[in-house]
């Protein structure tokens with residue numbers, strides 16, 4: 001494949017929350033993402049799929065500048081959040097990551113209590129004026145993450161004492177606690193059993209009315225179940241993006257078709 005290509009489908013959105021415009025990503029001399037342009041609409045759930053190493057996580061991490069933490073990593077092109085260039089000189093990455101929160105593959109609670117895991121973000125961002133407000137934020141975040149009833153009597157016990165699925169919901173509560181606009185999820189269910197996975201998928205559906213959600217997944221069934229739109233990446237290029245139903249029932253690109261029919265990847 002040459003470096004010039006056109007993404008098949010509908011990369012544009014009438015009401016974009018996020019706009020990638022010609023985004024490329026390099027690790028040292030190696031290019032991992034090639035000239036990706038994509039709108040992600042407000043309150044949409046978009047799934048990123050594609051074979052291992054195609055750049056899904058790398059592209060996801062450009063949306064909240066998580067790649068800044070990798071010394072060799074360089075991003076070119078524009079990434080806009082509500083029209084603002086997130087790589088602009090005035091943007092504070094810590095503030096950005098409160099607006100664009102992230103949930104990782106492996107649940108990673110802090111080695112603190114359940115309460116402190118959720119209270120941490122509001123505390124460092126100065127969101128609560130007093131303990132009562134902080135308690136309310138912790139409760140409402142745990143409610144939204146569907147965990148409150150399971151933990152309300154053990155808030156001051158360690159977060160790592162929860163089951164894997166509960167820990168992942170705790171991480172989602174921690175993300176929600178700082179009032180993000182966008183939630184990035186990098187294979188959020190890959191370390192979970194089917195029941196815990198189903199619970200996270202239900203939660204994604206519930207959260208989608210309030211947040212824009214971007215999910216990297218290896219599971220095409222999961223992408224089909226949870227997302228409105230699906231983006232197919234191949235060797236660092238965004239090959240196709242469209243309504244999930246269209247991508248899975250009548251893909252417009254041969255590479256997408258090969259992947260979803262199991263001929264590749």
Ligand SMILES: Nc1ncnc2c1ncn2[C@@H]1O[C@H](COP(=O)(O)OP(=O)(O)OP(=O)(O)O)[C@@H](O)[C@H]1O
Nearest residue numbers: 027032050051052053054055056057058059070072
């Ligand atoms: N920190 C890094 N330093 C150097 N190269 C990297 C780094 N992270 C990723 N890469 C490379 O960038 C390319 C894209 O990797 P990335 O992890 O984004 O793909 P992916 O589609 O998310 O893969 P997977 O599905 O296996 O998680 C790969 O060739 C990978 O080896």
